[in-house]
Every structure is written in structure tokens, then in C-alpha cells.
Amino acid sequence: MPERKPRKDAARNRRAILAAADALFARSENPESITLASIAAAAGVGKGTLFRSFGDRYGLLRALYEARLEPVRKAVETGPSPLGPATPPRQRVPALLDALLCFKIDNRSLMLALEENGSSSPYQTEHYERWHGLLETMLRQIPGLTDSGFTAHALLAATRADLVEHLVGHERMTREGMRAQLANFTARVLNSEPVRGLTNES
Template identity: 70%
Template sequence: MPERKPRKDATRNRAAALAAADTLFADCLSPEDVTMADIADAASVGKGTLFRAFGDRTGLIRALYGARLEPLAAAVESGPPPLGPATPPAERVPALLDALLCFKLDNRHLALALEGTGADSPYRTDHYEQWHTLLRDLLHRLPGLADPGFTAHALLAATRADLVEHLAGERQTPREDLRAQLAAFTTRVLGTPGATTPRSG
């Protein structure tokens, strides 16, 4: 039996809900302030429509985060250097971490909302597992680096949304300073002297 396609109004309502949530999270003072009722009102749909489409608030946040992450995921999967698979590991690892930091900076409240949803752990999300696996496999290819699995966790910890919010939001650390600090930290961890600070972007 062929798979049924979503009705046009369901597809439209889903897109409207994601767009409304995107705006609300971008403009909020705290991600906890954004409720399903707020999103339903902004999208001009009923709360029941949101729950049918996404299951709950966490499901909506995950869907929105995944949609925002798609361009970066595509660049990592098949894009050109420095993010794409043709890049040598010693260059690709810092480029990937820089891209992830920039994503968290550009989506601070959304990333905070995802990493702080109820009892969920950011370490159990699909996107974290994908990033960790990619970095671990790249680190395996670097000679002399002990315990690539733990090193991948440690490097990703430097891009956690709560840390990014603390440094960029509360401490008002400039974006380029954060990128340079992460690049220097990554260089020390990898033991790759001569690595350059990422370009502005």
C-alpha cells in the first residue's frame, strides 16, 4: 500500500509552526519563555495541531533544530573543503568545530532550548551522536592521539549551548574572540602546531 502524503493544510500548518517557533526563539530573552501556546498563536493554528504534528514541545524544538542544521549537515556530508570529506582530518576537525560554534552562536536560544528540554540529555540527541561519531572517526586517523572517543567528547563540550550562552551572552565575549579561542584550544588538544585561526564568516 503506498504511503499516504500529508494533506496540504497539514504541511502548511507545520511550516507555519516552525517559522513561528524560529522567530520566537530568536527574539526571546529565555527559551523557557516560549510555550506551545505562544507558538500556536504566532502560527495561527490550534495547540492540538502542534501536538499532532510534533508530539510535544521537545519534538517541535528537535524538528526546528534539525531544519536549521540541514545546510551545515549537507556541507559536512558532501560539500567542498574545509568541511567536506575531502579535507585532511587535521584541517577538517577544527573547521567542523568552528562551524558548529558559529551555528550555536547564530541559534543560541534554540540550541539552549534543545539542550535543556526536560530530563533529556544533550548527549542522547541524534545530532550529538552524529557529530561525536564523525569527530571520533577523524581523530582515529590522526597519529599519536590517545582515546579519540573521549577527545571528541571534550572538543564538543567546548561548543555546548550553555557554555556558548554564558560566554557570548552573559560575558559578552565577541564572536571572533570565541572562534579564535576554540581554534587555539583545538590546536593544543590535537597537537597540530601551525593550524590557523578560522576565517571570518
């Protein structure tokens, strides 16, 4: 019985930290300005509590990302929507890319912080590998489409957080404008013929 209170406190603190981080990233124009100390202060906990709950800044970012992404993930895994596994890949690929783009537009500060965190390659992070693997699997199911691994990288590059930030924050492209551009680009990729004379070794 004495152990229940710490567990309840830990769960409550975790929720408070995620809520504070969510609010700070939602209204911030500069994700680098959001420190662990500022998140802990907003949550009303000490930095030690934050470290015990999430390990480090990247752990906190990942937890917040997963919490915000949960509706998209559920739709991809089990949903009857265009994102769901029952949808043909030619429709599912653009639906997935559109969902990722919208998520990154709506969560610009968080995604910039997550994709730029640390010195390791963003292409080796768990969240990138997850989407690349899923997209590559879909692309392999499209007849006549080759090099599904590279194509998945190229399509995901169009949804990178730094590109989204540049187009939305600096070039003032609208949400619907970006979605239309991505849809057109994806359609061209999925419907294109291989370039003659080029091989995987070129």
C-alpha cells in the first residue's frame, strides 16, 4: 500500500509535464527557447522529476510526439479511413503523406525540435524509420514502381519539419497550398515511368 502514492504521483507528474510541454511548444516560435527548466517550472515540478519521468529532452519530445500522434497512428493501423490498411496503396500513400504534412504544420515547433535534436542523423530515429518502413511497404505493393526504399525517402523529404517551417514560416505558403503541392508531387511520382538508361548502380 505505501508504494501506491509514489506511483500515482509519478503518473500525475508525467501528465503535468506533458501538458506543460504541449502548451509551451504550441505557442512558441522558437523551439530552442523551450528548455527543460522552463517545462519543469510550468509543470510545477523539479528538473529531477522531469529527468526521472523522461530521461532527457529527447525522451520528453518523443513522448509528446507520440501523445499528439496517437489519432494518426490508430487510423493508420486499424482505421476505416483512407489511412487504414484496407485502402489500396495508390490511395493510401498520398493519404499518409497528407496526414504527416498536416501533423507537422500543426506541430511545427515540436517537430523542428524533435527532428533537429542531438547530433545523430534524423534518418536513424525511431519515428523516421517507422514511417519510412510503412511507406516503403505500401510502395512495394504498387505494380511497376521500382526502388521503393529510395522513393519512400524522397517522398518523406517533402514533409520534413525544416521544409515545412521554411515554406509556412518564411514563404508564407498556406496549409491548403502545401497540401495541394504535395498531392501533385506524389501523384507524379506514383504515376511516373522509370528513366531509361539509369540503373540502381548509376
